[in-house]
Amino acid sequence: LHWPVRLDALVPTRTQELQSNIARRTASERQLQRLNRLHVALGRLNEAVVRVKSREELFQTVCRIMTEVVQLRLAWIGWVEESTGRILVQTQQGDTTGYLEGIEVSINQEPAGQGFCGTCIRENRTCVCDDIRTDERTLPWREFARKAGLLGLAALPIREQGVARGVLTLYAGESNFFGEPERALMEEASANVSFALDHLAAGVNRRAAEARVAKLLQAIERSPAAIVIADREGRIEYVNPKFTEVTGYTAK
Numbered sequence: 433l434h435w436p437v438r439l440d441a442l443v444p445t446r447t448q449e450l451q452s453n454i455a456r457r458t459a460s461e462r463q464l465q466r467l468n469r470l471h472v473a474l475g476r477l478n479e480a481v482v483r484v485k486s487r488e489e490l491f492q493t494v495c496r497i498m499t500e501v502v503q504l505r506l507a508w509i510g511w512v513e514e515s516t517g518r519i520l521v522q523t524q525q526g527d528t529t530g531y532l533e534g535i536e537v538s539i540n541q542e543p544a545g546q547g548f549c550g551t552c553i554r555e556n557r558t559c560v561c562d563d564i565r566t567d568e569r570t571l572p573w574r575e576f577a578r579k580a581g582l583l584g585l586a587a588l589p590i591r592e593q594g595v596a597r598g599v600l601t602l603y604a605g606e607s608n609f610f611g612e613p614e615r616a617l618m619e620e621a622s623a624n625v626s627f628a629l630d631h632l633a634a635g636v637n638r639r640a641a642e643a644r645v646a647k648l649l650q651a652i653e654r655s656p657a658a659i660v661i662a663d664r665e666g667r668i669e670y671v672n673p674k675f676t677e678v679t680g681y682t683a684k
Contacts, residue, residue: 463611466502470617473501477621481628488523490628494621495525498602505582506603508532509590512539512553519549519599526603531580535573543572549599552587556596558619561585563607577603584609588622592629600625 476497484490491509498507508524517540521532538545539554547569548559564570564577564585577583582603590598600622604610610618652659658675662668676682 463613466609467613467617469502470614470621473497474617474621474624476501477624481624481631484628484632487629487632490625490632491523492525494600494625495523498600499525502602504602505605506531506580508601509598510537510549510601511598517545519553522598527580529580531576531582534576537573547573548585548587549601552589552599553596556589556591558589558615558622559587560610560615562610565607581605583607586610586615586618588618589626590622590629591626592633 477494480490480493480497484493495507495509498504504526506524506526508527509522510519511522512518513520517538519537519539524532536544537547537549539550544550545554548561551557552559561567561570562584564574564583570577570585580603582605584604584607586602588600588602589596590600602610602618652672655672655674658678659670659672660668660675661670671681
C-alpha cells in the first residue's frame, strides 16, 4: 500500500475477502453435513443387509435410505435386460415428476447407452456428473432432469459375483455434490449391496439344494426297490423300508 491510503478504497477488497471466507466456510459446513448423513446412511444400510429377505426388499431399502437419510432428490436401481441391453428400473424413491418414465438408458453403443448409467455398468466403475446442465454426456436426458430439479448425479455399479449387472443411480438437487469423500462412502455402500445380493443368492441356492436332497430322500424312502448305502469299507450306513421288508433285517 502507498500512503496516504483512502479508507473507502479498502472497503471493497475487505468485503470481497470476507464474502470469500464465508463462502468457503459455508461450503465446508455443508460438505461436513453431507458426510455425516452418508455415514449414518452407511450404518443403517449395514444393519439392513443382514435383515432383508429378498432382493426386492434390499433394493427398496437402499433407495429409501438414500433419499430419507442422505436427503438426495432421487435414487433408483436399474438392472440390465440381457436380451436387449436396456437398463430397466427395479425400484425408485423420490421421482415425483415422472422423470424415470420419460428416459431410456442402456448399455449398448447408442446414445441411450453413452450416459453415466450405461458407462457405469459397461465399464464396471463409478461415474459422477458434477452438473447435469453442462455435461454433454447428459444431453439426451437434460430437459427431463431440469424439470425434475436434478443437478448432480452419481452412478455406482451393483455386482453379482463380481460382474456389474445393475446400477444404483443417485441424484442431488445441487451441483458438485458428489466429491471424492462422498464418492468413497457411496462406493462402500454399493459394495455392501453387492455383497448382500451374493448372500441372498447363496441362501436361495442352499435352500434349493436342500429341497432337492429332501426330494431324493423321499423318493428313496418310497422306492419299490431295496436300497442299501454303505461306506468304502462295506459298513452299511442306510437301508430303505423296502430293504427291511424284503430281507427281514431292521434298519438298526
